[in-house]
Amino acid sequence: MLNQQIVLASRPHGMPRPENFRLIETPTPELEDGQVLIQHNWLGMAPAARLRMSEVASYREPMAIGEVPYGQAVGVVAESRSQAIRVGETVMYTSGGWQEYSVAAAHELIKVDPDLAPPSAWLGPLGTSGFTAYLGLIEIGQARSGETVVVSAASGGVGSMAGQIARELGCRVVGIAGGEQKRQHLTDTLGFDAGIDYKAADFRDMLQQVCPEGVDVYFDNVGGDVRDALWPHMKVGGRVVVCGLISEYNDERKPGPGWMSILNKRLTVRGFITGDHLDIRSNFERDMSAWYRNGKINVLEDVREGLDAVIPAFIDMLSGRSLGKTLVRL
């Protein structure tokens, strides 16, 4: 089978550009025992892919030039040398990447149950975005009913999940997003208690206005200036969940730290990645599938078509021009 792949041609400096990538075509490899070949139907765009394109190591090693960028994929098993997964089954593969086919060991795959939710949900609420939000809010942030939770990048893949989970937990939820359209989406569609546009001139005043009693949990997906705007509003004993730093991935600048706030307010600031907490995963699946079935979780997908749409979709996501989880359908 011929496999169209997008590979890294050069490392981006700042915002990635189309010339940082190249389209190549290679034959799919022979399967080894226990492996399956997956034909991708859906690719999920994730900001974490940008992290690995830089030379600096993060929680994973930087990717090499010539490698296929990281991305989750949902697809159908086209060949199988595993007893556990048959041809024709739908699966989610965390490391599917920006390509038409991938090869994985059966134990690396999560089976998709199409009776529960449409397959693309495994790239959103039932996939890593949903799990990240669940883990960050409940385990890392210790959000409790009645508390005020602020989520940044709140209309994005993880943010929209975090805010809705917080709402289900009985928290007061304030979302931060860029632009009036996204802001309205937070309250009108996602059921947040308030939305704030960080691009608006009165952003800092609005924070004060919608969080007059302060903030218990700040679920941070963006870092940078938005995070720094939160410090004055954090309550004593508050928690800052460091989930992502999208505004800093392109950026060498180191913004102000808020260390005085961490001390003065006895904050707990905690970074996390999902791989460290797989013990939480079964609780997550139980809760999230129940919420999903009961129509509690609104999923907004920004769907693009075809492998050629991957690069513009990725850049749009990093630039804040997409709304909801950015997906590419192949």
Next chain:
Amino acid sequence: MLNQQIVLASRPHGMPRPENFRLIETPTPELEDGQVLIQHNWLGMAPAARLRMSEVASYREPMAIGEVPYGQAVGVVAESRSQAIRVGETVMYTSGGWQEYSVAAAHELIKVDPDLAPPSAWLGPLGTSGFTAYLGLIEIGQARSGETVVVSAASGGVGSMAGQIARELGCRVVGIAGGEQKRQHLTDTLGFDAGIDYKAADFRDMLQQVCPEGVDVYFDNVGGDVRDALWPHMKVGGRVVVCGLISEYNDERKPGPGWMSILNKRLTVRGFITGDHLDIRSNFERDMSAWYRNGKINVLEDVREGLDAVIPAFIDMLSGRSLGKTLVRL
């Protein structure tokens, strides 16, 4: 009784200067029921006093012009209208301040047992310095036997306690201090495994050399550049205990934040103050008095004489020119 007091004459900008303070003499007030008058024998200098001299609120409100700066004191009860504490007893008062006498309610005082340790120890190992170190290391930093613990301002009041407690817990202890004399003191007198001089040209190389496996707990008393030098050495899952930011108290500059490290290494960064954790206090007293009795805790005091020595002692402490806990004997 006439009470000589040092009061704040103007707010310092940067390092405090003698002209920011004034010496006044006022009569001691009439006691109310339940109060005692304490004649101070010992004043403890604490960096936290500097925090309250700025206009910006921290975990306590900024002090007013004309007020006596914050400081702990040990003294003898000179008058008493309390059943609980008699004239002649020795007590420690957290808010004694930079003056000859203070008035406190009996319940605000900790009784000093001179059979256990000399009275000045209640301004050090058995007082707030010791409790801060104990709490920060055990409760906030979750230091465990076998882990590598790095302490900054390691020859200071809190730092010298934190390092020695870590040693008693079975940790490998690395202290950071300024200058060769202090550095040697850490290993030769305090029994640390290694000492590093942050003023030395090879400071960052030394960190790598003495912590080749990385750092589990960084007990931070200083903030700023020293904290930022630690980020590359923190282990995944490490803890940064934000106890003090002495290098930033005088300073408007906001140094680099290490947010990428917090995320990539899933660090927990936690600010704390002792007042939130008084439930730990009885464990502390049990453990610390046992260590003290058994000669495990080495106490270095930088003792100055007389109320006139308070301002130079305070400035020396903030400038790193003192060694050990800075005390003034009256």
